Amino acid sequence: MNEKEAKQLAEKVIALMGGKQNITKRWHCVTRLRFNVVDDKKVELSKLIQLEGVLGARFQNGHYQVIIGENVGKVFKEVTKMIGNDAKSTENHSKKKQNPISHIFDVISGVFAPVIAVIIGGGMIKGFLPLFVMMGAISEGSDVYIIFSLIADCIFYFLPFLLAASAAKKFNTNEFLAMALAAAMLYPTILEAAKEGMTDPLNFFGIGVPIVNYSSSVVPILLGVWILSYVHKWIEKIIPNLLKIILVPTLTLLIMVPIQLIVLGPIGSHLGSGLAAFAIWAFTFSPLLAGLVLGALRPIIVMTGMHFSFFPIMIENFKKYNYDVIDPVHFMSTMSQTGAAFGVFLKVKNKKMKPVALSATISGLLGVTEPALYGCLVRYKRPLIAAIISGGFWGAFVAHFGGKCYAFAMTSVLTMPVYFGPAFKYMVIGTIGAFITSAVLTYMIGFKEESSEPSTDGQDDSVIIKPAVEREKTVIAAPMNGEIVSLKDVPDATFSSGVMGNGVAIKPIDKQIYSPVNGKIKAVFSTKHAIGIESEDGVEILIHIGINTVNLEGNFFDVHVNEGDTVKKADLLATVEFNRIEQFGYATITPILITNTNEYQDVEVIIDTGTIATGEQILKIIK
Structure with missing residues (x-):
């Protein structure tokens, strides 16, 4: 996600949260935006989940969660820029009724989310230090070791x-x-x-x-x-x-x-x-039971947003015992969810879902499970069952054999050194076993690829997940033969800046211009240099013939349609003497623009280079 996309998504999220004046607090964790608001009635969760780039949305523990995934930091940065200091005081929000348990979870989430990144950073360095010593890269007690220890320990101290x-x-x-x-x-x-x-x-x-x-x-x-x-x-x-x-x-x-x-x-x-x-x-009384329950319920805990509640306990464990027993079980659940996503990748027939599942698998291996959880597991349901079974079994396995974590870090394959100790081999076995078990179970039990519509009441505690349906789209055909030119390369800032809409341009190689869609002629300029068409489903298209050709006052243009005419795709719209236009010093590059671009999720350029023939698909309008 680039900066422009992040900004556009942030604008839409703020609007659907009731506007910046409705937001009293905003923060984020690894994968989700979190908001406190003044008026719940202004929040439109059912529309939030339809946004491109949003994996899901929910109301839980007194605040709203908008699940973004790995791009959450970029979107939050833009949200912060837009809200600035205009957010209202939290006093109104604090008067809302909230049960004590929800309030505690809300506080823990709100406090830990902003600092979790630096805690993970310190934990990663602390976890890798013993590995560096074991490899002989540095010696324990050396000045280098002391400095690295300082960097790792100062965060926790x-x-x-x-x-x-x-x-x-x-x-x-x-x-x-x-x-x-x-x-x-x-x-x-x-x-x-x-x-x-x-x-x-x-x-x-x-x-x-x-x-x-x-x-x-x-x-x-x-x-x-x-x-x-x-x-x-x-x-x-x-x-x-x-x-x-x-x-x-x-x-x-x-x-x-x-x-x-x-x-x-x-x-x-x-x-x-x-x-x-x-x-x-x-974990001492019954490691099997503790590992089973925690490993199985971890996906549900993440879905409710209550996983932050474990952080104070884990940090206290590190302080008091110099190790933690909860994190290894969490790691087994992470690998199980990741394996289930990989099982979806192997099993799913929808070609567009395969890259989604593969991306979720890679993200899960790096410690971020929300793309797998919301993009694959909850969507298809049975993979979630596979992840719960596998997480429970392998959570019990590592707990039984005394799996321990010796530094606070992300549950990622990159952070395996933080588990290095007497039970490390069981952590390795569990990691591989959890991934394979969940993937195999997912593949064997299968799933229905159809997705049900989400709940739209928006104010209960159920997770609202984006449905796995393709958005409606309109395809725009090339109106002429020629060479494709990127809109940004058109020698006129009015078109290249996108101010008139997104699209593409064509440098023509013959005289004829045809209708790119079935629709209606909305405008024929008196100088004949531009034609406006509205497709049957409302896409507004402008064919601007040449650059600055308005100065020719209609000379060299022969338009065959009038305003109000109904046209079919490939009907002849105009015949133009492009060679004469060039002789008078005007560029013949013809922009094809979607003038109501802002009404759609995206305008995709299908072919962005090379030659194009009349009737070939050049633009895809995502609704």
Whole structure:
């Protein structure tokens, strides 16, 4: 997707979200745009899913998700440019009724989505370091190793800073005060005391301040910024405008830092450790059951957008145990979904679906499963069943044999080094097994290639997926014999810029011009140099004979039709003495333009070079 396409899609998405004034928050994850809005009634999900470039759309956990796939970053960039600072305050949105569970998922998604890329980057470097050492590329303890370790570890060591800035935006509070709160948690006095094993709390006016190592923590800063958003707002209300710049930050810090260090930080630390301990307990108590359930349900979890809820637990696992047991199971599900897409590629008969399935397979191998999930699995349903069966089986397999991940990274074949440890061989077996099992199951059980229409109510929690039907199209034939010329090469900016519509041009080699479609003559210019036609299905075509030939005032043109005439494809429209036109110094290049281009999804040029014969297809109009 190029910049122009991303911009066009962003414009349409914003419009169907009710316009930029209806959007209160926007963020994105690896594959989807996410929005909070003021008025749900203005959002048109049923139209969103029809957009070219959109894989699906849904309302879940209090926000809207528009699934784009690998181009989500490009589209989000354009969305941000267009919305700018015009988005409304989130106060109206925050008053909406939302159940507590949905609210928690919404917060986790909104906080982690902006920072997930840098977390993955650090995890990738951390995961590859042992491999570099094993290969002899660098030596452990060397200066190079230290620098690489610094790059990888700094992201996680100072993670509360990143989460503070992101959470401040989510909770609509001052991000610098939020980062100051994180700075208090990571102050060297507290961290060094924690590393030395000190258990005696600091004394703050007779109140004990527990010694806690907050580096790499998640839950404490989320709780802190949440409470900060209320405290800061309350202080701003009671302080006179003249004194705000001095007293608001001062009082906010004096109130929040002690509360954070005495109450919220320790509570959050225990809660995070408890979540991590529960995850480890579940995989210890019954690894087969834990791996089976999590591996099987992973596609459903991704479809609901709740996969972000695992990130705090996984990060706490890395902090407390130096490994994670959830990610290996996720990896088996990723490979199962990818294998199912490959099975679709092998089985599907529709030639246009084969490249879609192959692209989804490649994307899945690189760790992004949404193109496979929405483009193939949900579309045909049975491949989804195959992925669930395979993901559950191989998830149980790697959990049973103690599969572990030693750094936070994408579940991708490129990140296999992060699983290097005692159970690495089982991860390799599971990776290959999950892909093959799912592909074979998909191929064996088959699927119906017809796709049902999506739900259009737009406001429930079901996933809305783009249907696998071809869009209607109109084909435009060449009106003359000649040489194809790209529109951008036409020596007239009015045509080459596309301002009059997309299309193509032909340099004629004989005199006759024929109708490119069945339709009606809408215009015959008095100077005879241009003819307008409307096809039977509404495509408006302009045949502009030569460049600047309006100056010839009709000389050398013999037009055989009149405005209002009905014509059939290949009916003779005009006879033109092109050789005489050239003698008078005018170019004979003839643009064929679709003047109502903006009414269609696309205008494709079928033949863009070489010679063309009358009646050959030159343009395809995608509706």
